[in-house]
Amino acid sequence: MSGNGGSDVTSGQRVLPQASSQRPEVPSWRLLVTLGSAGALAGLLLVFVYYLTQPAIQAYKARMLREAVQEVLKGPQRWDTLYVYEGALTPQPPADVDAASLEMVFLGYGADGERLGFAISGAEPGFQDLIELIFGYDPQAGTVIGMKVLANKETPGLGDKIVKDSAFVAEFDGPQAPLAGVKSGRATGAANEVDMITGATISSRTVIRIINNRLERLRPILEAYLEEAS
Amino acid sequence: MPRKTTAAQDFRRGIWRENPVFIQMLGLCPALAVSNTVLNSLAMGLATFFVLFCSSVLVATFKKLIPAEVRISTYILIIATFVTVADMTLEAVVPEIHKALGAFIALIVVNCIILGRQEAFASKNTVPRAMIDAVGTGIGFIIAMLMMGTIREILGYGTFLGFPLFGGNYEPWIIFILPPGGFFTIGFILLGLNWWERRKLERARSGEPPVGVAVGRAA
Amino acid sequence: MGNLFWIFISAMVVNNFTLAYFLGLCPFMGVSGRIYTALRMGAANVFVLTVASICAWFLNTFILPYAPYLKLISFILVIASAVQITEMTIKKLSPALFRALGIYLPLITTNCAILFMAWSQANRGYSFAEGLFFAWGAGAGLTVALVLMASIREDLEYVEIPAIARGNAIVFIIAGILSLAFMGFAGLLSS
Secondary structure (H helix, E strand, O other), X not given: OOOOHHHHHHHHHHHHHHHHHHOOOOOHXXXXXXXXXXXXXXXXXXXXXXXXXXXXXXXXXXXXXXXXXXXXXXXXOEEEEEEEXXXXXXXXXXXXXXXXXXXXXXXXXXXXXXXXXXEEEEEEEOOOXXXXXXXXXXXXXXXXXXXXXXXXXXXXXXXOHHHHOHHHHXXXXXXXXXXXXXXXXXXXXXXXXXXXXXOOHHHHXXXXXXXXXXXXXXXXXXXXXXXXXX | OOOOOOHHHHHHHHHOOOOOOOOOOOOHHHHHXXXXXXXXXXXXXXXXXXXXXXXXXXHHHOOOOOOHHHHHHHHHHHHHHHHHHHHHHHHHHXXXXXXXXHHHOHHHXXXXXXXXXXXXXXXXXXXXXXXXXXXXXXXXXXXXXXXXXXXXXXXXHOEEOOEEXXXXXXXXXXXXXXXXXXXXXXXXXXXXXXXXXXXXXXXXXXXXOOOOOOOOOOO | OHHHHXXXXXXXXXXXXOOOOOOOHXXXXXXXXXXXXXXXXXXXXXXXXXXXXXXXXXXHHHHOOOOHHHHHHHHHHHHHHHHHHHHHHHHHHOHHHHHHHOOHHHHHOOOHHHHHHHHHHHHOOOOHHHHHHHHHHHXXXXXXXXXXXHHHHHHHOOOOOOHHHOOHHHHHHHHHHHHHHHHHHOOOOOO
């Protein structure tokens, strides 16, 4: 037995036809029975594990979403999930539409039932790969309330400051939309300015662009929904 | 089988002398892709160990029932089932690590180490021997992952399992946690192994001229 | 359209499958000795990636919503069958090409790049067209990495390499330098 497992794998596949011609022919029903029963057993085991693990997986996903919405809307008392369907927001999409495939926004309410704002998620290519984030938006004041990056593959130590640099994250507490990124030290004090991170200009600019693009598209829809609701 | 081995040899073989990653050059993709921290390396090593062990036991148990014509498909089916189990279990128990490993958990299916051990060993040996072989090879893979992970985390973050090792003045070599660092780390480990082998050979030299020993073989 | 272009370029250079994700390393180490072989291997990969992408899209749209736990098994079986069908088709249509591709075709089944492509395509929820461009970008990326490596290794034969670096050690270090060079593509499409 030598250690060349890799070539064993490939030679095994090539040797296959010769091996069968040397041995007595195995009836094809046996091949089907073997594969069929192996497949059935595999399926059974998987269904079992699937139902065993699903509650924990769903609970984790729900917790992550709750934490993200809590953070970007600054601690709402409760929030509604609204679906974007045919250019309008609806709390309940028609039954024949798969709700999971629709875009979602979350409308948060404060302690007295007042509307705090919408939590909106978005994703666009950053420096390395997609940056996914969620941000809070107050339609009455027209300001961004908070921002949280959900997933990124930006350069450790540089681009990933969009998550780790708390000063940068704090910049998204209250600026007027649409946002404008400024290099640090060049701020003029305008209400829509966001200081970008030195050395991570592209990553910071992507975060700002995601928020602006999402708001440009969704703002009419959000405002129409609020007008109708009030 | 070309030659008989004892159970102890089966066990030891995979751990170092025929280490799946550094000597056989198998399972390189996970060894390089998710070895940027010790924790990720350990999780990937344990998941691979689990799949290898379970598949080997099952293949050795049913080796007489599996016709040669469909054996590769059956092995892949068995391996894919256990990988899916590992994937769902990791996602339910340690979701953060599951997120960090991402698609590379699914790629355990095409890790040549596992299919290679089924084809070369488990399908021809008894269940206990297949277990011993799987444990040895699995430990060998975990050792390789931990070596890569330790080097890359210490140099790239200045930490071990998240604990800072150096003072605040340490400037981490970020390159080691980025893709090029994976290639450089395994390259330098192989250089070290080659140097070690050469030195052993030169000490034992019996008149023959020294030859360059290439430790790794391409798979 | 911009999205398709970004997916293609991202898989090809910015997040090159071999040099950033370490996929397809077996052929990368094994058959990157000659430029011609590397090109043929790349072509075989592009072909199988395309077939696998189409199959994965079908599975993902029509079957997996009802049985998510079968994702991995169905993908790997589809890839194995796709390779088998590709092999038979090429054998029938062009025996010359079949001989040229030789053992590379069956080898592709265990090439992790194919499974990674199908898996990521499903996880990112790509549409049919996005999936195809992803597959082509991945194939182009694998080919670029293979050919670059092969062209360096062809020249390496005339170079005096220190004995301890012979074999795979020097190939990994060269791959590291290539990977470093490819990091320069980051930020290409986002300025």
